[in-house]
Amino acid sequence: MLNKTPLYQMHKKYRGKMVNFSNWELPIQYEGILKEHHMVRKKAGIFDVSHMGEIEIKGDKAQDYLQYLLSNDISIISSNQVQYNLMCYPDGGVVDDLIVYKYSPNRFLLVVNAVNIEKDFAWIMDNAFAGLDIQNVSTRYAQLAVQGPEAQKILQSLTSFNLDTIKFFWFNPRVEISGVNCLISRTGYTGEDGFEIYLHPRKAPHLWEEIIKAGGKDICPVGLGARDTLRFEAKLPLYGQEIDRDISPLEAGLVNFIRLDKEDFIGKEALVKQHKQNNHRVLVEFVMNGRGIPRPHYQVKKDNIEIGHVTSGCYSPTLDKNIGLTLINRQYSQPGEEIDIIIRGKRVKAFIQQDVFYKKRTKGIQSQITV
DSSP: OOBOOTTHHHHHHTTOEEEEETTEEEEEESSOHHHHHHHHHHSOEEEEOTTSEEEEEESTTHHHHHHHHBSSOGGGSOTTEEEEEEEEOTTSOEEEEEEEEEEETTEEEEEEOGGGHHHHHHHHHHTOOTTOEEEEOGGGOEEEEEESTTHHHHHHTTOSSOGGGSOTTBEEEEEEETTEEEEEESOOSSSSOEEEEEEOGGGHHHHHHHHHHHHGGGOEEOOHHHHHHHHHHTTOOOBTTTBBTTBOTTTTTOGGGOOTTSSOOTTHHHHHHHHHHOOSOEEEEEEEOSSSOOOTTOEEEETTEEEEEEEEEEEETTTTEEEEEEEEOGGGOSTTOEEEEEETTEEEEEEEESSOSOOOOGGGOOOTTOO
């Protein structure tokens, strides 16, 4: 039996094409991936991300513990601020990437990937400091994301709270939207301005309908398909592809989120060694020259020698080209290098380039977590 989010009936009502995603029954699309993708880039889209996991950590040593557990510096952010983070194994591989909501130095909410909820919670408990109150509170929340240039206008019509006061990667835990008490953050996974909303599961269908009604022709429901094309062409990492048990944050280009000058954290010793040696694999951008779409895990070759693999790749609807990311040996990573992507057993030419991916320029908002 597949898990269903509190918005399952909404997906059926809006004719979502349902698929199995990490044991959750979720919509891959509604009216079409391309249409939904362009709506988010040009107007707005609403996403059900209630399958994501939430883990609450409270106690006098909560901040000290997260300093040890995670790669980034929790102490430098303020209460009501959000921070992207990585949770690593001792060898530098990645347990998961996650978002940290800091209520105070004594209370935090971690938002983790759906596929990793049980693994993450076990890892957190296995490494916990004494005296902490740690709970998997995933069932207490539904989560909606409203993303795109019209997102703020649409949500503002449903609340008296001034959404301008929520800056990028900040949150407010007490905002009433269409009569529903919500936690709202200015975050997302699309490369666009937008908000993520946490609320009681029973209230989610009502708020979903109210947001779609308020948006009218300027918003549409968006499925997993466009969620992935949006995150990919904005060059946002995906666990299991850009980062994984066997791919370190340094290899993935996430050095800005690893504080090697911290006193200690799990994985620090291995990452410091890797950073000093500077001979690890690197994640680079490429553009297809031949016909074909690069898919995750396709082999990458140079002069018939395997040098790496594709982590993510697809047709970019906004850029109108086939692009990808590849994790390859450092000596082949220079811009202009010609490589072969092995597609169904055939070599297809591609070129390594820089600044290929989509960048949001309006309002000066750039993602914190581009790789």
